[in-house]
Each structure stands twice: as structure tokens, then as C-alpha cells.
Amino acid sequence: MSLATEELQFPAISGFPVQLAVNASAAINIKIKGNANFKQQSDFFLNGYIKPSAFVQLSVQMGIVGTLGQAGLTWLTGMRTSTSLDGGIQVKKGKELKVFLNTPEDSMEIINFSSKLHFRMVDETENTDVFQDHTETRSCTREEVSEIIGWQLCSEMSYPDPASGLVLALSGPLRVAVTLTKQDRGLQQYVVEAAYNYIAQENSWIPSEAVFHFFLGTPKSDLKRDVGVDLSFSVPQKKFRIQFIQPKKKIEIDGRIEFSKNSRVGHLELIVDDRDVYYIKVCLHFMRSPSRMNTSIKAQKRKAVKIHVLKNSFVSNPSEKLPVLLITYF
Known part of the structure; x- marks a missing residue:
């Protein structure tokens, strides 16, 4: 022109x-x-x-x-x-969002x-x-x-x-x-994902159950750049789960509480890179006297269990445990 x-x-x-x-x-x-x-x-x-x-x-x-x-x-x-x-943008039911950007050759x-x-x-x-x-x-x-x-x-x-x-x-x-x-020949796409869902609880602003997901990464790339967090909890089941992902570390935290008539038992498990597992168990036992309570704490470290399939049979790696720490209060 x-x-x-x-x-x-x-x-x-x-x-x-x-x-x-x-x-x-x-x-x-x-x-x-x-x-x-x-x-x-x-x-x-x-x-x-x-x-x-x-x-x-x-x-x-x-x-x-x-x-x-x-x-x-x-x-x-x-x-x-x-x-x-x-690229593109996708929204589902107002609770799921995905944004992707394709990269030039x-x-x-x-x-x-x-x-x-x-x-x-x-x-x-x-x-x-x-x-x-x-x-x-x-x-x-x-x-x-x-x-x-x-x-x-x-x-x-x-x-x-x-x-x-x-x-x-x-x-x-x-x-x-x-x-x-x-610089990264395997880089094809940038992806951002976010999603949530929940079940409301009566007379409370805290949901009865909820899940949340966020992810930012480059699938199929030569270098790991993924960053994400997943969170879920359930009030009726008394448990929660948190997972963090970043290029050099992956951390997963699982926790739950068990209730019985005379005791409360809390479980907390920390898994690092799907390899090392740190486990803590806290038990509260209520005695007949309201002023007396027995508390015990148990700590362990072990390797994550890997299951291998060999001729339709399962073989588990043995776990490594640290000495158990037991503390009692009266």
C-alpha cells in the first residue's frame, strides 16, 4: 500500500x-x-x-x-x-478456569x-x-x-x-x-488452571467440604516449571489434604482426627518428593476423672511404599522407622 x-x-x-x-x-x-x-x-x-x-x-x-x-x-x-x-480461555460452570497460550515454533x-x-x-x-x-x-x-x-x-x-x-x-x-x-525446544504451551467446589454448611460460613486446585506450568517442556497447589478438606470426616508442587520439590500433607468416647487421635503425615514420609500420631485418652488425661505422641520416618507388579504378585519395599517417642502426662 x-x-x-x-x-x-x-x-x-x-x-x-x-x-x-x-x-x-x-x-x-x-x-x-x-x-x-x-x-x-x-x-x-x-x-x-x-x-x-x-x-x-x-x-x-x-x-x-x-x-x-x-x-x-x-x-x-x-x-x-x-x-x-x-491460545484460549475456558470456563465451566463458573468454578473451573483454564487459560492456555501456545508458543511459536x-x-x-x-x-x-x-x-x-x-x-x-x-x-x-x-x-x-x-x-x-x-x-x-x-x-x-x-x-x-x-x-x-x-x-x-x-x-x-x-x-x-x-x-x-x-x-x-x-x-x-x-x-x-x-x-x-x-530457549526450550520442548516448550509448546503455557497453562493456567484454577478450580474450586464446595458443599455449604448450615449456620456457618465455613463449607462442610471443599476442594481447591491451582496450576501454572508448561506441559511437555524439557525443563520442569510446574507450580501448583491442591487443597481439600471435609468437616464431617475430620480430614484434610494439601499438596504443593514446584520445580524442585513436591510436598504432600495429609491429616485426620478420630473421635471416640474417651479418646481423640490425630494423624499427620508429610510426604516429600514421593520418597520420604514423616508421620506423627497424637493420642489423647480421657481418664475417669475429668482432671486427668493421658497423652502420647508417636513419630516415625519411613520411605514411601512403592508397589511393583511381578507376575501378578505385589512386592513392597521395606520401610525404615525411627524410634518411637512416647510421652505420658497425668
Whole structure:
């Protein structure tokens, strides 16, 4: 698409006409595809992608025109960008949310801006840069950050050396580029999940039973980035469960309380990385006298039981236990 085209020619004292030409053009391309379902406000999905790209160029030429050709200066400035956004949002019954973002295959050019100034000779067919000396700089996000997100953001800049005496802005040669390059080849998607459900309890703001789930991760990636938490509890059953997941550690906590006529028994189990199990049991026994109570505490450490199937038989790994600590109060 041509934005402006103008060419002027006027005489000069030297006898050679001076020509001034200005040309501005642009190209814009936007690809959009998707589908959506909004039957209910609390139950809908939206999937699709948008891939915008644009290119804008401004060319200015000024010089003299003779029988043997043209000579003068050419100023060329351009900017281009090519990005994409591919993903979706899903909501189910107002209690489940899933947001996913698909990643590009290799890299993405966020912006590329360049400005060049050329000197054109009559007897030469190619342009040469007026200013040969230039300074280049490059900066990128730190390796630790790039490893976590799976992408590296880099910016490059090239501009004339200050010693060349160039002071006019954008007169060139100038180049600025910002790119996003994938570092994890197995990274295909970012996923965010959140869900909850509960059963209300009469005359109380605390639910009778409830579950909560949150997950943020990159499935199928080479590097583990998953972070999540799962929480569930039941007041009638007197138990709860909490699970934490992060790239270097997995922790699971299970607890429950048993009630009987003359005793209360609490169980607390901590499992680390599906390997080490820490178990604590607290027993409260009420004596016939209301002022007397027997308390015992039991602590254990063992390995998580792994079950292997061998010819339709089950073999369990033996557990390792620490000495039992027993404390009695009267």
C-alpha cells in the first residue's frame, strides 16, 4: 500500500537539475481465526489466534540528474514487526478456569527499525554507506530468567560512532531490533488452571467440604516449571489434604482426627518428593476423672511404599522407622 509518492525537480546554479523524491509505503497483514461459545455467562470457551505483521518504509532521495546518471544522497527508513498470539480461555460452570497460550515454533520479531544514509556516485551501480564507523550494542535477559520462562528477550542497537561527527537523529545508519527467541525446544504451551467446589454448611460460613486446585506450568517442556497447589478438606470426616508442587520439590500433607468416647487421635503425615514420609500420631485418652488425661505422641520416618507388579504378585519395599517417642502426662 502506497502512502505517499512525490517527486520534484528544479534547476540549480550549476546547470544540473536537482531532484527530490519521497516515497512512503506500508504493508499490514492480520490473520485471525477462532471459535467461541457464550451460551451461558458461567460456562463458555474462546479459542483462536491472531497474527499481526506490519512493514512501513520511507525513502527520500536528493541529488542531481545528468545525462550520465544520478548522484546524491538516499535516506531509507523502515520498520517491521511480526508477532502472534495463540491460545484460549475456558470456563465451566463458573468454578473451573483454564487459560492456555501456545508458543511459536522458534522466534518472534517484536520490532525491527532501521535508518540508512547512502551516497550514490554516477559511475557506481551500488550504494555505499556514508558513515562506515558505527557502534553495536546487544543486551539480553539473564540466563536464569530465560531458563525459567523458556524464552530470551534480546535487543540490538547499531548507531554511528560519536567520533564520526554525526549529530542528526535518524539520518543513519541506525538499527534497533527486539526479538524473542525460544530457549526450550520442548516448550509448546503455557497453562493456567484454577478450580474450586464446595458443599455449604448450615449456620456457618465455613463449607462442610471443599476442594481447591491451582496450576501454572508448561506441559511437555524439557525443563520442569510446574507450580501448583491442591487443597481439600471435609468437616464431617475430620480430614484434610494439601499438596504443593514446584520445580524442585513436591510436598504432600495429609491429616485426620478420630473421635471416640474417651479418646481423640490425630494423624499427620508429610510426604516429600514421593520418597520420604514423616508421620506423627497424637493420642489423647480421657481418664475417669475429668482432671486427668493421658497423652502420647508417636513419630516415625519411613520411605514411601512403592508397589511393583511381578507376575501378578505385589512386592513392597521395606520401610525404615525411627524410634518411637512416647510421652505420658497425668
